Amino acid sequence: MITRKNVLTFTGSARTDIFDVTPRAQDFVRGSGISEGHFVVFVPGSTAAVTTIEYESGVVEDLAEAIERLIPSEIPYKHNLRWGDGNGYAHVRAAFLKPSLTFPVWDGKIILGTWQQIVLIDFDNRPRQRTLIFHLMGE
Numbered sequence: 001m002i003t004r005k006n007v008l009t010f011t012g013s014a015r016t017d018i019f020d021v022t023p024r025a026q027d028f029v030r031g032s033g034i035s036e037g038h039f040v041v042f043v044p045g046s047t048a049a050v051t052t053i054e055y056e057s058g059v060v061e062d063l064a065e066a067i068e069r070l071i072p073s074e075i076p077y078k079h080n081l082r083w084g085d086g087n088g089y090a091h092v093r094a095a096f097l098k099p100s101l102t103f104p105v106w107d108g109k110i111i112l113g114t115w116q117q118i119v120l121i122d123f124d125n126r127p128r129q130r131t132l133i134f135h136l137m138g139e
Helices: 022-030 057-070 080-083 088-097
Strands: 002-011 016-020 037-042 048-055 100-106 117-122 129-138
Touching: 002 022, 002 117, 016 057, 022 037, 022 129, 048 057, 048 088, 048 100, 080 088, 117 129
Parallel strands: none
Antiparallel strands: 002 129, 016 117, 037 100, 037 129, 048 117
8 A cells, every 4th residue: 555645734814714625636646646545635723624515606605604604603602711712613613524534536536526626614713824634545
């Protein structure tokens, strides 16, 4: 088994930033020399997550608005009372969406649906530099 890894950085502005990482992921896999295996994308941290969505401006806005409705940023959170940093909502959002995803790789490509892209979501309430880890295993 062969493994490859890559570390990328993204800078968020504050609140809910959604980045399409699909082109960089596909380029990484295509250039890896691995044709069959598993591709993992992981974001370290407790206020960011990864998921898939059709990366189209309307759907991206819909997702951000739905997340705000489900886990509002402006309600009291015990985390905020304890730490005073105001990002309790970001921790809860990230816990619901999760920090990693795994995809099959066939013929040197990540298998995704026609309108499915991989996205990094930064929920924090201040600009942050995010690390995103790609890990590929296969042959």
